[in-house]
Amino acid sequence: MKILVTVKEVAEVEDEFEISGDDIAEQYLEYDLNEWDDYAVEEAVQISEEAEDVEVVTATIGPERAEETIRMALAKGADRAVRVWDDDIESASYLDVEAKAELLAAVVEEEDPDLVLTGVQAGDESNGATGVTLAEKIGFEWAAVVNQLDLDIEGGVANVHRELEGGVEELTEVESPAVLTIQSGINEPRYASLRGIRQAQSKPLDVQTLDDIGLDADVLESPLAQTDLYEPESEGDATVWNGDAEETAGQLAEFLRDKGVVEG
Amino acid sequence: MDFDLPDEHRMIRETVRDFCAEEIEPIAQDIEDEHRFPAEVFDELADLDVMGVPVAEEYGGLGGDYLMYALVAEELGRVSGSIGLSFVAHTSLGAKPIEAFGSEEQKERWLRPLAEGDGLGAWALTEPGSGSDASNMQTTAQREGDGYVLDGTKQFITNASVAESILVKAVTDPEAGYDGISTFVVDPAADDGFSVSTVWDKMGLNASPTCEIQFEDCWVPEERLLGGEGEGWTQTMKTLDGGRISIAALSVGLAQGAFDAAREYAREREQFGHAISKFDAIRDKLVSMDRKIERARLLTQKAATTYDAGGDATRLSSLAKLDASEISREVAEDAVQVLGGYGYTEDFSPQRFYRDAKLMEIGEGTSEIQHAILGDELGL
Numbered sequence: 001m002k003i004l005v006t007v008k009e010v011a012e013v014e015d016e017f018e019i020s021g022d023d024i025a026e027q028y029l030e031y032d033l034n035e036w037d038d039y040a041v042e043e044a045v046q047i048s049e050e051a052e053d054v055e056v057v058t059a060t061i062g063p064e065r066a067e068e069t070i071r072m073a074l075a076k077g078a079d080r081a082v083r084v085w086d087d088d089i090e091s092a093s094y095l096d097v098e099a100k101a102e103l104l105a106a107v108v109e110e111e112d113p114d115l116v117l118t119g120v121q122a123g124d125e126s127n128g129a130t131g132v133t134l135a136e137k138i139g140f141e142w143a144a145v146v147n148q149l150d151l152d153i154e155g156g157v158a159n160v161h162r163e164l165e166g167g168v169e170e171l172t173e174v175e176s177p178a179v180l181t182i183q184s185g186i187n188e189p190r191y192a193s194l195r196g197i198r199q200a201q202s203k204p205l206d207v208q209t210l211d212d213i214g215l216d217a218d219v220l221e222s223p224l225a226q227t228d229l230y231e232p233e234s235e236g237d238a239t240v241w242n243g244d245a246e247e248t249a250g251q252l253a254e255f256l257r258d259k260g261v262v263e264g
Numbered sequence: 265m266d267f268d269l270p271d272e273h274r275m276i277r278e279t280v281r282d283f284c285a286e287e288i289e290p291i292a293q294d295i296e297d298e299h300r301f302p303a304e305v306f307d308e309l310a311d312l313d314v315m316g317v318p319v320a321e322e323y324g325g326l327g328g329d330y331l332m333y334a335l336v337a338e339e340l341g342r343v344s345g346s347i348g349l350s351f352v353a354h355t356s357l358g359a360k361p362i363e364a365f366g367s368e369e370q371k372e373r374w375l376r377p378l379a380e381g382d383g384l385g386a387w388a389l390t391e392p393g394s395g396s397d398a399s400n401m402q403t404t405a406q407r408e409g410d411g412y413v414l415d416g417t418k419q420f421i422t423n424a425s426v427a428e429s430i431l432v433k434a435v436t437d438p439e440a441g442y443d444g445i446s447t448f449v450v451d452p453a454a455d456d457g458f459s460v461s462t463v464w465d466k467m468g469l470n471a472s473p474t475c476e477i478q479f480e481d482c483w484v485p486e487e488r489l490l491g492g493e494g495e496g497w498t499q500t501m502k503t504l505d506g507g508r509i510s511i512a513a514l515s516v517g518l519a520q521g522a523f524d525a526a527r528e529y530a531r532e533r534e535q536f537g538h539a540i541s542k543f544d545a546i547r548d549k550l551v552s553m554d555r556k557i558e559r560a561r562l563l564t565q566k567a568a569t570t571y572d573a574g575g576d577a578t579r580l581s582s583l584a585k586l587d588a589s590e591i592s593r594e595v596a597e598d599a600v601q602v603l604g605g606y607g608y609t610e611d612f613s614p615q616r617f618y619r620d621a622k623l624m625e626i627g628e629g630t631s632e633i634q635h636a637i638l639g640d641e642l643g644l
Contacts, residue, residue, distance in 0.1 A: 068271060075275065191283050194313040194326050197275045 001153055002055045003044040004113035006104055006131070007037040007073050009066040010124040022229050033069045036119025040182040042189040043149060044117050045077035051153055055079050059107045061100055063090065067205060074200035075192035082107055086209035092220040099220050101133035106213035108138050115158070116179040120145050135179035142179040143172055147186050267562075273332050280339040283312060292344040295471035296616060301426050302471060305347060310381020318355065318506075319363055323371050325379035330506065330568040334513035338561070341517020342524070345620030346471035348517060349627075352510035353422035353472075354378065358385015361431055361447070361503050365491040374429050374449050383428020388418035388450075388477060389500060395419075396633050398433075398497070399441060403479065405434035405448060411486050412436070414448065414457070414479040422627075424475035425460045427452055432479070433500065436493045445496035449488045450479075457482030468619025505577050507628050508585035512564040515588035515624040519557045522592075522599035522617035526550060529603050529612075540602075549598050556591035563587055579641040586634040589624035596621045 009031050017028035041058065048054035056078040060070055063085055070081045084103050108116060118131035135142035148161035162170040163183055174180070210216060239255065241248040256262045288305060295302050309315055318333040319325025333355065340348035362375040378385045394400045403416025414434055424430055430450045437444035452458055462476035491499060527550055530541035540546045567580035599614035600607035607614045625631045
C-alpha cells in the first residue's frame with residue numbers, strides 16, 4: 001500500500017512586521033511545515049507502523065529552501081519525497097488552487113497511491129481547497145476535515161469521522177483510492193528523533209520539473225492576481241468597568257441602552 | 265572557513281529547541297523550587313536519542329560529533345541549567361570515558377545502557393580534601409581476591425544519587441603519585457559498601473543532584489577496572505578536553521536564555537513613554553550581551569570542530585570553557601539588571617540563569633585552573 005501526503009512549507013510571521021510591496025518583508029518570516037500537514041504526516045506514519053508494506057511518500061510544491069522542511073517529514077518516518085519546482089513555477093505570478101491541484105494530480109498519476117492525505121488547509125493562504133480540488137481532478141473519493149481515521153486496508157475502506165460546522169460529527173465510509181483532508185488534533189505529531197533526522201539525510205528526495213511530470217507552463221496561468229497586501233485597520237473598542245457587581249451592572253445596562261442593544 | 269552548520273546539525277538543533285520550549289521550559293522553575301530531578305524528562309530525551317549523541321552507533325549511541333553534542337547542550341542550557349548539567353555530566357564524564365578506555369565487554373555492559381538512555385552516568389574525581397589538586401587523593405582501591413576494595417569519600421558528584429553507573433577514581437599505588445590512580449566502574453544499585461551521604465542544597469542547579477558519596481569496604485570485581493591500573497590520571501586529562509567543550513556549550517546556552525528573556529522584556533517594558541530598549545543604557549547592555557554570546561559560541565564551536573578533526577583541542581577547549589562560563593555569569597547578571605525588580609523575583613528566569621551560570625566558572629576546572637592550563641599551553 002502506498003500513501004501520498006502533500007506537504008507545504010509555510011511562512012510564519014512574527015508579531016511585528018512590515019509590508020514591502022505585495023509581500024511581508026523577508027526578515028519577518030520564518031518557514032516551517034504547515035501545521036495541518038504535520039498531522040497528515042503523523043497519520044500516514046502511524047498507519048505504516050501498524051501495517052506491513054506501507055510506503056509513505058510526501059509531495060511538495062516548493063523551492064529548494066523547502067527541503068529542510070521536507071527532510072523533517074522524512075525524519076518523522078516518511079520513506080521518500082517528491083518536490084516539484086522549476087523556473088516557470090518560480091516566476092509564476094500567483095499559484096492558485098487550481099494550478100496546485102493540477103501539479104499534485106500529475107504527481108498522483110505518477111505515484112499511483114491508494115490513499116492521499118492532505119492538511120485541511122495551509123496556515124498562510126488558508127484556502128482550504130487544494131485537497132478536495134485534487135480529489136476532483138484525479139477522480140478519487142474524498143472526505144474533508146477528517147478528525148478520526150480507521151483504515152480497513154484489506155477491504156479498501158476508510159472509516160472516517162468528519163468535523164462539521166456547529167460541533168456536528170459525521171461518520172462516513174470512503175472507498176479507496178481516496179483523498180482525506182486531515183484536521184489538526186487527529187493525533188499527536190511526534191518530535192523527529194535525532195536518529196530519524198540523521199537517517200533522513202540519505203532518504204530519496206526527487207526534484208521534478210513541470211516537464212518531468214508531463215505538464216507545461218500553461219497550467220500555471222490563473223485568472224486570479226494578487227493586487228494588494230495591507231493590514232486592516234483595527235476597530236476593536238473595549239470598555240472595562242471596575243467595581244462590585246451592583247455598581248457595574250447598572251453602568252453596563254446604561255451602556256447597552258445607549259448603544260441601542262436593548263430598549264427601555 | 266565555513267561557519268554554516270550542516271543541515272543535519274541545524275535540523276537537530278531545531279528539534280531539540282522545539283522539545284525544550286514545549287516540554288522543559290514550562291517546568292524549569294518548578295523543578296528548581298522542588299529540588300526535583302525530572303526523571304520523566306530524561307526518559308523523553310532518551311526517546312529522542314539525545315542521551316547518546318556523541319557515542320558510536322555500535323554501542324547504542326547516535327554517532328554524532330562534538331559539534332552536534334555542543335548544539336544539543338546549548339539548547340538544553342537555554343531552558344534549564346540543571347537538565348543541561350546532568351546531561352553533559354552523563355555524556356562527557358559518565359559515558360565517553362567507557363567508550364574511550366573500556367573493553368568490548370565493558371562497553372556492552374556499561375556504555376550501552378547510558379547511550380540508549382536507560383540510565384544516567386556519573387563520575388567521581390573530587391574529594392573533600394582534593395579538588396583542583398588531585399595528587400592528594402585519599403580514596404583507595406586495594407587488591408582483594410579477584411577484585412578491589414574501595415574506601416574513601418567523593419565530593420560534589422553530579423548525578424550520583426540517580427546514576428546507573430559511576431566512574432570512580434581511586435589510588436591503587438600510593439607510591440606512584442599521579443601514575444597510581446585508576447578508574448573503576450561502580451554500580452550504585454548492586455555494590456555493597458556504596459552510599460550517598462549527602463545531596464547538597466545549592467545556590468542554583470537544584471534539579472541536578474550533586475552528592476557526597478562514601479565507599480566503605482566496597483568490593484568490586486576486577487573486570488570493573490577501566491583500562492589498566494595507573495591509567496586513571498591520563499584518562500582524566502583526555503576526558504576533560506571534551507568535558508570542557510560541553511560546559512562551554514552549556515554556558516552559552518544559559519547566556520542565550522538569559523539574553524532572550526532580557527531582550528523580550530526590554531522591548532515590551534515602557535518607562536518615560538518608550539520601550540526601555542530604546543534607551544542607550546539598556547540597548548547598549550543588550551548589544552554587549554549579544555556580542556559576548558556570539559564570541560563564546562564561536563570559540564566553543566571552533567573547539568568542538570577541532571576536537572572532531574582529531575586535533576589537539578586542549579587550548580581551545582580551555583579557552584572556550586573559560587570565556588563561555590565567565591560571559592554566561594556576566595550576561596545573566598545583566599539580564600537580572602535589565603528586568604530590574606522583576607529580574608530579582610523567581611517569577612522571571614534571569615535569576616535562575618544567574619545562579620546556574622556561577623557553577624560554570626567552578627565545575628570541571630575552575631577559571632583559575634583554566635588560566636593555569638592556558639599558561640602551560642603558551643609555554644609560560
